[in-house]
Each structure stands twice: as structure tokens, then as C-alpha cells.
Amino acid sequence: MSLIKINQQGLLGDNYSVLISEEEIHQRLVELGDEIVNVFSGEIPILIGVLNGGFIFLADLIRYINIDCEIDFIRISSYGDAEESTGHIKVLKPLSADIKGRHVVVVEDIVDSGLSVQFLLKMLSAFEPASLRVATLLRKKSRMKVDIPIEFIGFDIEDKYVIGYGLDDRQIKRNLRAIYIVDNDRD
Ligand code: 5GP
Numbered sequence: 001m002s003l004i005k006i007n008q009q010g011l012l013g014d015n016y017s018v019l020i021s022e023e024e025i026h027q028r029l030v031e032l033g034d035e036i037v038n039v040f041s042g043e044i045p046i047l048i049g050v051l052n053g054g055f056i057f058l059a060d061l062i063r064y065i066n067i068d069c070e071i072d073f074i075r076i077s078s079y080g081d082a083e084e085s086t087g088h089i090k091v092l093k094p095l096s097a098d099i100k101g102r103h104v105v106v107v108e109d110i111v112d113s114g115l116s117v118q119f120l121l122k123m124l125s126a127f128e129p130a131s132l133r134v135a136t137l138l139r140k141k142s143r144m145k146v147d148i149p150i151e152f153i154g155f156d157i158e159d160k161y162v163i164g165y166g167l168d169d170r171q172i173k174r175n176l177r178a179i180y181i182v183d184n185d186r187d
Contacts, residue, residue: 008176016180019162020155025137025179026060028154032135033064035152036105039133044068045103047135050120051075051093052174053109056166057137057154061107072097078116089119095127104129105152109166110138114146121148138162138179 003022036045044067049058051073062069075093106120117134125132135152142159163169164176173180 006177011173011176012180015183016163017183018178019157019160019181020165020179022177025154025165029060029064032061032152032154033066036061036065036135037067039151040067040069040103043103044070045105046070046072046097046099047105047107048095048097048099048124049073049107050109050116053166053168054107054137056174057109058107061135070097072099074120076116076120078119089116091123095124099124099127099129101128101130103131104133106132106134108134108136110140110162111136111150112140112143114144114148117150118146118148137165138167 003026047058047062047065047069049055049071052075055073058071058073062071072095073093074091074095077090077092078088104124106117106124108117111117111134117136121132121134133151134148136150137154139150139153139156140159141156160181161169162179162181163173164179166174167179168174169182
């Protein structure tokens with residue numbers, strides 16, 4: 001795995017510690033890409049990135065998927081700038097693609113309570129896709145409030161607020177190349 005080393009110390013304060021390194025993310029993406037190819041061989045799946053957090057994961061993941069695929073994006077609200085899910089979800093940017101009869105993979109940055117993915121699966125299934133699966137980079141299994149199948153999981157992580165690689169800390173820090181834990185003693 002040859003990744004260009006960039007020092008992002010300027011973006012990092014004292015409040016962050018590395019949970020998953022850039023190398024570990026990309027090693028896992030190789031495996032996830034293969035898992036997706038094995039499931040969809042002979043098909044052209046459409047991957048739907050969930051904005052904003054899922055944009056980097058989707059962009060990197062498709063470069064490890066060695067079959068043709070399409071992409072689209074959807075944006076939903078759930079948290080606002082708070083760290084706790086309210087369960088009240090709105091579609092802020094609808095799909096552009098017609099997914100009727102298509103093999104669909106919803107690409108999430110993180111599954112926490114699972115309420116966002118549950119909402120998305122219900123909403124997207126109304127468009128009658130041929131199949132509907134979920135890929136998430138991260139899952140906080142102990143936090144899940146709903147039992148939904150998630151076919152492609154990057155990493156199961158502990159119950160800590162994480163940032164970087166698309167995930168925000170109050171809208172910033174998405175451009176960190178690794179995934180970091182936010183220490184509890186911040187204001
Ligand atoms: P859920 O509906 O599964 O509770 O929440 C999913 C969404 O909450 C994610 O797509 C993400 O936007 C946000 N979220 C949940 N946990 C975290 C976290 O640890 N860090 C960040 N940055 N966002 C999170």
C-alpha cells in the first residue's frame with residue numbers, strides 16, 4: 001500500500017488521538033472492494049453516498065471496486081450540529097438516479113443508532129430496487145437501537161465520537177486522512 005505521507009499536525013489539536021490509521025483504512029478498503037465485487041459480479045451496482053460524511057469513503061471505495069459501478073448521492077438530516085441522534089430525519093438532497101430494478105448499495109460513513117440507515121432503507125425500497133444493501137465504514141454496534149442488516153462493514157468501533165476521513169467535528173476536520181477519537185474533556 002503506497003500512500004503519500006502528509007503531515008496533518010497543523011489540523012490536529014491536543015484533543016484528538018488516532019483510532020484507525022490511513023494505512024489500516026486502505027487495507028480494509030481493498031477487502032471491502034473484493035467483497036462487493038464478489039456479490040455483484042456480472043451486474044452494474046449503483047452506490048449511493050450519504051452526504052456529507054460518506055463522501056470520502058465512497059470516493060476511495062469505488063477505486064477498490066474492480067467492476068463497473070455508478071454513483072449517486074443523497075443528503076439527509078438527523079443530528080444537526082449535535083452529537084446525539086434525534087430520530088427526526090428529513091431528505092435535504094434527493095437522489096438523482098432512477099434506482100428501480102437496480103442493485104443499490106447505500107454508502108454511509110458511520111452507523112450509530114442505525115436510525116438514519118433504517119430511514120434510508122425504507123425510503124429507497126419504495127423505488128423498487130432489485131436489491132438494497134448497506135456499506136458503512138464504521139459501526140458502533142453497542143449503540144444500535146434498531147436491528148438492520150449491514151452487509152459491508154469496515155470497522156466495528158467502541159462508543160466514542162470519531163472524526164476525520166469525512167466525519168466532522170462540528171462541520172470541520174473532515175479532511176483529516178485518518179480517523180481520530182475526540183477526547184472527552186473538551187469543552
Ligand atoms: P445514526 O442515525 O446511525 O444514529 O447516525 C448516523 C449519522 O450520525 C452518521 O451518518 C453521522 O453523520 C453521525 N454520527 C454518528 N456517530 C458519529 C461520530 O462518532 N462522529 C461523527 N462525526 N458523526 C457521527
